[in-house]
Amino acid sequence: MPAVSEHRAPPPVTRHDWSRPEIEALFALPFTELLHRAGSVHRNHFDPAEVQVSTLLSVKTGGCPEDCAYCPQAQRYHTGVEAQKLMSTGAVLEKAKQAKAAGASRFCMGAAWRSPKDRDIPKVAAMIREVKALGLETCATLGMLSDSQAQALKSAGLDYYNHNLDTAPDFYGEIIHTREFQDRLDTLAHVRDAGMKTCCGGIVGMGESRAQRAGLLQTLANLPAHPDSVPINRLVQVEGTPLAGTAELDPFEFVRTIAVARIVMPRSMVRLSAGRESMSDELQALCFAAGANSIFYGEKLLTTGNPDTERDLALFARLGLRPMAVVEEASTVHADIVAPAQSCAA
């Protein structure tokens, strides 16, 4: 059988001028046609048998003053998440060493802050420097950043910064009231200006319309640079948050969202993030067929035993997929522990 690469069409030009009707038209394609188009785009830019494996260490959990309606880490909701202080650099370093021993090449640190205070930056910078010195790539998600904070993190050696748009501009006000959509865009601009790579996506299934899902993808695809990684989260409904009890999104609609993300951001890593634990193997397989090529591992990667990871590897084996493990642009394994359900970084 000829190699897949022999059938590759010329890669489409990466666009930043998508209109919402164009993206809605992609959503409206027959399911089989949409998957075919997304799969073709996927093959033009990636080996479709490879999946990037990512995880996240929560270096400061809970107690967040923001009101993101989906988030169990917001202190105003009673979700049972206990607020913890920022971990010590030594404790983070220990986790990073474990991550490296587990085969990680990138280490991602997340803190449940609205934004770091300037006095927090030297502490996080120390973590970044120490983790970097281990030979790991570094990634962080700390909330909104000022220009000078982004520059300081870059100087400390930070490679990637995660900051999600969460949802479409016209649905944002239904989900978050403690900051503006423009604040998100400003932080992303500071990150880009500082020379770091961006990880930016959103959450679907929060009660938004299809047009609003299209609006999220339109905004992401029309950023000055496509995010290097695009996490697409499926809402995890957490008791105590305002979105508990939201009508569940049709799983096929989730797959459509993945496929459209792949088409409009052809060179980005499209990541299955929060909500994956509750997906069937068959639904995950459909997402891979639709162009998803990155996942978050289960939260026990750095602890003894990891049945979640074993289940993932078994699924990879059944599907003939393999983890990306090459230190190369957007093809790394990061090893971390995931904060409960979705949060800033999910």
Ligand code: SF4
């Ligand atoms: S998503 Fe992030 S900013 Fe929003 S409440 Fe959760 S931790 Fe805070």
